[in-house]
Amino acid sequence: MxxxxxxxxxxxxxxxxLLQSVVPIVGARRDDAALMAVGGPIALAQLTFVGLSFAAxxxxxxxxxxxxxxxYENSHSLKPMLYKVTGVWGNHEGSMLLWVxxxxxxxxxxxxxxxxxxASLKANVLGVQGWITVAFLLFILVTSNPFIRMNPAxxxxxxxxxxxQDIGLAIHPPLLYLGYVGFSISFAFAVAALIEGRIDAAWARWVRPWTLAAWIFLTAGISMGSYWAYYELGWGGWWFWDPVENASFMPWLLGTALLHSAVxxxxxxxxxxxxxxxxILTFSLSLLGTFLVRSGVLTSVHAFATDPARGVFILMILCVFIGGSLTLFAARAAQLTQGGVFAPVSREGALVLNNILLTASCATVLVGTLYPLALEGVTGEKxxxxxxxxxxxxxxxxxxLLMAVPFGPYLAWKRGDVLGASQRLMVAFAAAIVATLVAFYLxxxxxxxxxxxxxxxxxxxxxxxxxxxTRARFREAGLATGLRRLAGLPRAAFGTAVAHAGLxxxxxxxxxxxxxxxxNILVMTPGQTATIGRYEVTFDSxxxxxxxxxxxxxAHMTARKDGEVVAKMDPAKRLYTARQMPTTEASIVTHGFSQLYVTLGEESERTDQLVVRMFDKPMVTLIWLGSLVMMAGGLLSLSDRRLRVGAPKPARAASAAPVAAE
Amino acid sequence: MAMTRKTRRLTLIGTVGVVLSAAVGLTLYGLSGQIALFKTPTDLAEAGAEPGQRLRLGGLVKDGSVNRGADTTVAFEVTDTVNHVRVTYTGLLPDLFREGQGVVTEGVLDANGVFRADTVLAKHDETYMPKEVVDALKAQGVWEGDGAGKPAAATPVSAPATSDPAKLTN
Known part of the structure; x- marks a missing residue:
């Protein structure tokens, strides 16, 4: 029931x-406040019903x-409760429900x-959100209904x-979807602006927090997924340039560009x-990612779906939304007036360079991801x-891009001074030289x-x-004043610095x-000790x-460093009985920022021997810690007063942010 | 020195041009040299391969052909039931590497016709067969439908209770 x-x-x-996708937009066209106001309550009611459905x-x-x-297809009565719950989105139908x-x-x-x-912008945004929701709800109900019963049971x-069956699955897809789907808001704002044919700086201020939130979630989702693949698949790699990974990475690249251009x-x-x-393009890539993963075009770990009807349906959604929004863009873009001019060497110029490089690198990833599909479709060659x-x-x-990053914040708006920026970056440049030499020596x-x-x-x-x-002017003002100035800098300035450092x-x-x-890969018998990097590992039993x-x-193993026991390690080969499916359970010891990573291969000819694969991975955890730092930077920036949408505006903010008064 | 609107625009177009041509150049170079063509044992038997050319060889692991050496080197044969190619690989095999199962190996064919693989990919679960292998087997006419290549032992004990097994092997 x-x-x-x-x-x-x-x-x-x-x-x-359906109501949400029509009524508020009609209201905005007729300038009818009552019709426009309907959007909000419908959106809330919709969340209630989709939530109810998910709960069921x-x-x-x-x-x-x-x-x-x-x-029946994705659960088992003996499965631990946590995985019964996370299993809800561990399959095609359930994960689409999570998406919606x-x-x-x-x-x-x-x-x-x-x-x-x-009111009219909000009505149009909610209307566009409504279109996306209609498309994906139809997709679920028509091709991927999770509520189909079986008789007999x-x-x-x-x-x-x-x-x-891993804690990673509990976290990875929801975070990734929060990122993917979060960009739908930026998309809806863009399309709403095109419908209205009007756009100003305030628009960017409204869009930025949503984009930033989506970007933080997507960063979290991607790095979480990377760590999950690293420890769960037992291959020891942290990024495989797998099409499914690229599918989430491309919106991240363009989303990062969007964050900067919105500034x-x-x-x-x-x-x-x-x-x-x-x-528009960022969300289009999110949709493309959903298509690649959900349609079964690529067959890999993430592609649970193999039903072509689904692929065609998502492809239609893709064409309608990307094609429709780009057509609207082509028709209306000329009406959007261009604002402030700037010299090539300026803060704006630096951000444009960031955008050019991010977009071009995203394009190379796109080509590499789609080229094999296109080639196979056209010539049949694989x-x-x-x-x-x-x-x-x-x-x-x-x-x-990485070399240019520190210059950006040092350049002034409108017209910057490369020479001045370079002089101020002398400390960083010296640090880079020293770090290079130290690394070379070590x-x-x-x-x-x-x-x-x-x-x-x-x-x-x-x-x-x-x-x-530099901005706090420690050198001129002394430590006390400098610290006070530092504390007075806007949070967004800290956000930028922290995110760039995270990179x-x-x-x-x-x-x-x-x-x-x-x-090192080797055959080991109990009692044997092998050396791997800075460690010695003994296979006990x-x-x-x-x-x-x-x-x-x-396999019980003891890891030693310079003769001292660092950790007990228990890598394993598991056989899941219901599916008769083996998995590799890596044993990972973290030591500082480095990790010792041990997995088991197949049993050798003799049963007392095991094939063991060991890695000494220096500084590996910094990859994911860096993404945490980037996310912290995003959060700092998001908490900046001027971006807090809906918060009552204190008088001070109004003077600091004259653009909002337009 | 103030820049005119025209110089500003030219600078922008120039930068975009440089970055774009770098991207296009790198992509074209990458696509010409850094990709691996997919071949079946029959393709290799008929046309051979240029020495040193990186290939992906796909097919089934021939029954009874897996030979584990004293160290971590493994030798086996990849077959499409018509022709077969001997493969050597040093390293850990994927969890689901089994005789009679679909496999994709990546590496180089040596002068003696032995394929030296540096990567071996097997199915990720018991219902997944590498797509290239499915297509190749279909082309050879030896594909036995969905679920083919699944050994009897790997079938779940609880038999599907609906009339539509295809739906259940999702």
């Missing part, structure tokens, strides 16, 4: 979404109701937090794919047309475009690229923070692990154990 209520709630949500499906998973086909739930959540947030938006379920628009009223186009291609194309595009003349990479990372980190120090931290991790990692829904072969 509860399952049927869930189904019914979803149908009601579709009806509401979760309930079916929790009580293991195997009469529901979706539960998050879409409804964002729609409702605009309704709640968007109180200070002009089976006694036991088929269990969830064991790779997905220019907000402060200088320039780059309007470009910002609107970026907002190729694989893997890491070598992306390292060759994406890497060189990133280097000038690796005893090791790979030059590694040393240069470390230098670039130091350049980013020191360069980011030296800007704050440096991630780069440091990437350079460290890709140039200094040591790998092996045993077979039973878990709730798996059996496993565990």
């Amino acid at each position: 509860i399952v049927e209520i869930g189904h019914f709630a979803l149908v009601l949500a579709l009806a509401l979404a 499906l979760t309930y079916a998973y929790v009580i293991s109701d195997f009469s529901v086909a979706n539960v 739930l998050i879409l409804a959540l964002f729609g409702a947030s605009v309704a709640v937090f968007g109180r200070n938006l002009p 089976p006694f036991e379920g088929q269990d969830l794919n064991p790779i997905l 220019v628009m907000e402060k200088r009223n320039a780059l309007k047309i470009w910002t609107v186009l970026l907002a 190729i694989s475009v893997g890491a070598p291609f992306f390292n060759l194309t994406f890497g060189p595009m990133m280097i000038p 690796t005893s003349g090791g790979p030059v690229l590694a040393a240069l990479g470390v230098g670039l990372a130091a350049w980013l980190i020191v360069g980011a923070f030296s800007e704050l120090v 440096g931290v991630t780069l440091l991790g990437i350079v460290g692990v890709s140039t200094l990692q040591v790998e 092996a045993e077979t154990r039973r878990g709730p829904n798996f059996t496993e072969l565990v």
Whole structure:
């Protein structure tokens, strides 16, 4: 009964979404306040019904109701409760429901937090949100209904794919979707602006917090997914340039560009047309990502769907939204007047360079991801475009961008002074040289690229923070005044510095692990000790154990560094009984920022031998810690007073932000 | 020195041009050299391969062909049931590498016709077969429909209770 209520709630949500997609927009056209005001309550009601529907499906998973086909296919009565719940979105139908739930959540947030938006803009934004919701609710109800019953009901379920039975799955997809779907708000704002044919700096101020929030979630989702793949798949890699990863990385690249171009628009009223186009393209790439992952075009871990009807449906959604919004853009873009002019060397110029490089590198990722599909579609020839291609194309595009990052905040608006900025960056430059030399010395003349990479990372980190120090004018004003000035800087300035430094931290991790990692694969017998990098690992014994829904072969090992015991390690090979599916459970010891990573291979000819793969991964955790720092920067920026949408404006903010008064 | 509107525009166009041509150049170079063509054992038997050319070889792991050496080197044969190619690989095999299962290996064919793989990809779960392998087997006419290549032992004990098994092997 509860399952049927869930189904019914979803149908009601579709009806509401249809209303939402028509009424507020008609209201905005006729300038009818009553019709425009309908959007908000509908968005809230829609969130309620989609939430109800999601709760009903979760309930079916929790009580293991195997009469529901979706539960039967993806759950098992013995599965731990946490994975029963996370299993709700560990499959195609459930994850699409989560997608729509998050879409409804964002729609409702605009309704709640968007109180200070002009009525017509808010109505149009909610209307556009309504179109997206209609499309995806139809997709679920027509092709991917999670509430289909089975008769007779089976006694036991088929269990969830064991790779997905992990805490990572509890967090990764919701975060990723919060990012993907969050960009729908930027898209809706862009399309609403095109419908109105009017756009100003205030528009950028309203869009920025939503874009920033989506960007923070997407950053979290991508880095979480990267760490999950790293420890769960047992391959020891943290990024595979897999099409599914690229699908989430492309919106991140363009979303990052959008964040920066919106700054220019907000402060200088320039780059309007470009910002609107970026907002459309970013969400288009989110939709493309959804299509690639959900249609089964690519067959990989994430592609649960193999039904072509679904692929065609999402492709239609893709064409309608991307084609429609770009057509609207082409028709209306000329009406959007361009604002402030600026010299090529200026803050605006630096942000334009950022946009050009990010967009071009995103395009290379797009080509590498779609080219094999296109080639196979046209000629039937099959190729694989893997890491070598992306390292060759994406890497060189990133280097000038990373080198330019510290200059940006030092350049003045309208017209900047490269020479002055360079002089102020002398400290960062010195730090970079020292870091390069130290790295070169420590690796005893090791790979030059590694040393240069470390230098670039130091350049980013020191360069980011030296800007704050310069702005606080410590040198002229002394420590006390300097600190007071520092505390008085807007949070957004700290946000920029922290996010840019986070980029440096991630780069440091990437350079460290890709140039200094040591790998060893060998056959071991109990009692044997092997050396890996800075560690010695002893294989003590092996045993077979039973878990709730798996059996496993565990190897007990002791890791030592300079003769002292660092950790006990228990890598394992698991066999999940319901699906007869083996998985590798890596054992990972974190030591400072480095990790020792041990996995088991197949049993050798003799049963007392095991194939063991060991990695010493220096600085690897910095990759993900850096993304946490970037997110912290985003949060700092989001907490900046001037971006708090809906908060009552104190008098002080009004003088600090004259643009809002327009 | 004040810049005219025209110089400003030219600078912008120039920058975009430089970055775009760098991106296009890198992409074209990458696509010409850094990609791997997919071949079946029959393709190799008929046309061979240029020495040193990176390839992806796909097919089924031939029954009884897996030979684990004393160290971590493994030798096996990849077959499309018509022709087969000997493959050597040093390293850990994927969790679902089994005889009779679909596999994609990436590497280089040596002068003796042995494929030296540096990467071995197997299915991620028991219902997934690498797409290239499915297509190649279909082209050879030996594809046995969805679920083919799944050994009896790997079938879940609880048999599907609906009349539409295709829906359940999602």
